[in-house]
Amino acid sequence: MADLERLTGAAQGTIYNNLSRLMKTDPPQVEEARYKGRSKLYRWFSSSPEPLGDDEVIKTSPTTVASLFANPPDWLPKQIEVYRKDPARHLKPLCATVAAVILGDGLRGDEVRDEVERILEEGTQS
Numbered sequence: 001m002a003d004l005e006r007l008t009g010a011a012q013g014t015i016y017n018n019l020s021r022l023m024k025t026d027p028p029q030v031e032e033a034r035y036k037g038r039s040k041l042y043r044w045f046s047s048s049p050e051p052l053g054d055d056e057v058i059k060t061s062p063t064t065v066a067s068l069f070a071n072p073p074d075w076l077p078k079q080i081e082v083y084r085k086d087p088a089r090h091l092k093p094l095c096a097t098v099a100a101v102i103l104g105d106g107l108r109g110d111e112v113r114d115e116v117e118r119i120l121e122e123g124t125q126s
Contacts, residue, residue, distance in 0.1 A: 007106045065115040
């Protein structure tokens with residue numbers, strides 16, 4: 001749970017509530033998988049098509065923050081809109097998501113933060 005809190009910036013109760021909601025959908029989107037030590041693990045079911053192969057991912061995935069923002073996926077404008085409502089609260093989750101896409105690791109959000117902030121600032125001046 002601590003990883004999700006760190007990645008999303010969401011409170012533990014919010015995470016539990018959303019996991020519970022996802023487990024109650026028909027069909028369930030999340031299920032309890034097992035315990036690892038004292039931590040509960042969950043399995044997430046995706047309705048997305050099969051994952052791309054390594055060669056396809058390299059060809060289709062953005063490799064820089066600038067390229068991600070220049071050709072944004074559907075979720076990015078929505079997340080930027082949420083960020084603009086409360087930048088102090090939503091910058092960390094936005095950077096975590098960008099880092100997950102660009103660097104393959106949402107825990108590396110600090111590494112993309114300066115560039116994300118610069119691009120967002122440029123967007124408000126236009």
